[in-house]
Amino acid sequence: MRAGWIRKSVFLVLAMFIVVNLLPFYSIAFADSVIPEGPAQPGGPVQPGDPVEPDEHVNPDDSPQGGDTSKGGDPKGGEASKGIDWFSSGNIGGYIPVIWGSVGDILPQSLAIKNGFKVKIKGNKAIVKGSRAHHNGLYRTLVHSNWEFNFFGKKINGKTIGNYIFNEVGRQGLAGTRYNKNHPAVQEYLKKYNLYGKKAANPTPPSIASRAIQGLKLEASTAFKENVQIFSKEAQSAKYAKGAGWIGAGLSIGFTTYDYAAGEKKNHGLASTEYVADVVTGLGTGVAAGIAGSAVAGAIAGTLAAAGVVSLPVVAVGAAGLFFGAVISFGLENWEPAKKAKDWIHGKVNDGLEYVNRKAKDVGGWMKEKTTSAINWAGEKLGNLF
Amino acid sequence: MHFPKRMTVGAYIITFWVAMIMPLVAGFCSIAFPTWSEFWEKVVLCFILAGVIWTILASVFKWFIPPKGRIIPITIGFNFTGIFSSVFLWRITGETLWMGILLTVIYIACIVTGYKYRKTILQEGLAPKTQWGKRVAVLGGISPVGFAFFGGVLGSNAGGAFVASIVMVTSNFLCLYFTANIYRAENPDWEPK
Structure with missing residues (x-):
């Protein structure tokens, strides 16, 4: 007998991912166009009903012991001023994709x-x-x-x-x-197989530039298929083998959701445009870093193989991809100029969502107004008749 | 393994600087995180200057034509990836002495192992025969795209020390392989069995 329970539990996990991934779309529908301003700043006018959470705004100079770690504070006190988020709640988000990746x-x-x-x-x-x-x-x-x-x-x-x-x-x-x-998928695989290793033995290898571009294009195109078009045939047909892309995407969304539901950004809540903007930018930069990382690694591997310098095994190209992916996305989170650019995109996405939301509400208001006035008008007319 | 004997100067310069992308990116990390460091900025600038001087000299005197002249300088340059990413991890973990010693020992061990067992490592990398070679090759099943995507998710979620240690491990692994590649400078027509 086939072990059906394994299949069932796999489906259960996938169903959970789907539910988590749909949350952002629900929340667009329920989003409140007025973004919560967040906790009141120390010294500012505090209204009686304001959610004051002083722990999240601890000034390192005021309390040398640091903030309360359970609420996102920094246990090392002054470390926060260095600009690295050491103990982000997303840390677990880092380990699980790796474990999932190695199994799946x-x-x-x-x-x-x-x-x-x-x-x-x-x-x-x-x-x-x-x-x-x-x-x-x-x-x-x-x-x-x-x-x-x-x-x-x-x-x-x-x-x-x-x-x-x-x-x-x-x-x-x-x-x-x-x-x-x-078959296109098989051809892409064969191209990679030839590019990084075997074609170095070819007596008339293609030129350096063409090899570099070939490597770049190849990795970028498969990266696109495997990670962006998550419901495309290429991604689906390979089943477990190529699940990494969209499961990674799912995890990224899942941990952002956690942050807004119970984690650091609880005060914004799930029904905020901030949350949707965070999901969109987080997913976008993660995927972009992945594509850029593997494309650069592919270009390096292709160039060096053509010059006869080194034939890199796939695992080494993978290591280079990991290096670039990690460095690029880490830089986007922590290097000020890049972070500013990312925050700018985040702000623009948020503005756009807010705008759409406000417009939708305006349209609703306008409709309501018109309807009421029409009813009133009709009532008046009808009243005049009798 | 085929070694293309003829090569133009332009192609060599492109190859050299493409190979230097990784050390330069690692160098940037060692400068920029956790705070901008002027000392490491100077070190990386010296590294770039040395690279420029080498490419000019090699282009003028055609030193890149023989296998040793082509492979060994690129290998040496590439091995700075390991140094710079170790500095990245060292600086992000608070510049402690024991960490510095540990990272230096790991790096030197990688280079020495890479050089000493160069033939075995190349053989296992390209056509694995032993159990361990196959185990490492299995990791290739994740595919570069998969690796890079995990890198992307890791980099944006995990803490600085965790990312830096991932970067350190991958670059030391690559340094090990590139150092082993010196075997091909000695035997340009060698092929894995």
Whole structure:
């Protein structure tokens, strides 16, 4: 019997992601066009009903012990003046994508790569050579293990999980599969496969400039497909393998939602245009940093391979991509000139949303006014008749 | 592995400076975070100056034509990525002495390992044979795009020390591989088995 519960729990997790991701769209509908001003500034006129939260506005000079960490304060006191947000609540948001990525993204491809797969072209078929999943160490370990896992009171042994991997993931794995060489997704993969490694052995390699542009275009175009067009066919057909993009996006939205619902920006609340603007800019810069990072890494790898300097394995290109992605988005958050630019975009998005909201309300008001006056007018006329 | 013997001066200059993007980005991080540092600004400017002098000399005297002249200077320049990103992590964790010593030891260990086992590392990188080589290659399954996207999410969410340590680890990993690449300067026609 197929282990249906695994599929069910996967669907449950995905459903939760979808619900979390739809929150921003709900909140546009419920958004209040008047943005809460936030807590009153110390020294300012304090109205009786104002939500005063002095902990969030602690001046490091006033209290050397620092703020209350539970409310987003800085435990090290003066450190905040250096401009780095050391203990942002989004920290967890950093770890989970990595863990998810290593489980959801590596598994299918690793089954093939681990056995040293090679791509052979025969006619219009690209055949992936390599042994199948049951030769894989993970499968063997699981099947021959005596491990027992407790899943909501149900006992599951290693063999079940191993068989699930073999049946579900192994079939999607690359090894032993024949792909249509002319399929766009396969072609993109083959291009990468050739660009970073094998074509360095080509006696007449393309020129440096064309190789650099090729690498840049290739990474940028796949990045676009995998991370931006999250519901496109390319992203969907690869199932678990390429889920990284939109799951990362989901996590980004999820943690912003947390910030506004219960975290640092609780005073704004979910029904504020600030929240939607934060989701939009956060997602945009994250994806942009990813695209830029992998594009730069691809350009470097392509150029150096053409010059015969170094042939980078995919994992090294990946490391370079990680480097650039992290540095670019970190710079956007923490380097003042870049942060100003980002905040400017954030402000513009917020202004736009507020404008739309106000207009919608205005239209509503206008309609109401017209309707009432029409009714009044009709009433008057009708009254005059009798 | 094919080594293109002919190369124009312009192509070499492009290649050199494309390879220097990573050290320069790491250098920028070492200057800018947590506060702007004038000392590290001078160090990075010296690094750029040295690069400019090398490209001029190499272009005039055609030093980049032989494999050693082409590969080794780029390798040396690229290895500054490790130094600068270690400085980035060191400065962001408060410039403590023990951290400085630890980072120096890690960096030197990477370079020494990279040079000593250069053939093995190249072989494992391009066509993994051993268990560990395959384990590392498996990470490539995330694909550069996936890596970069995680980098993007990490960089905007995680704290400075965490991002800096990720940057330090990736650049030291790349320095290890680039140092191993010196083997190809010695044997330009070597191919992985």
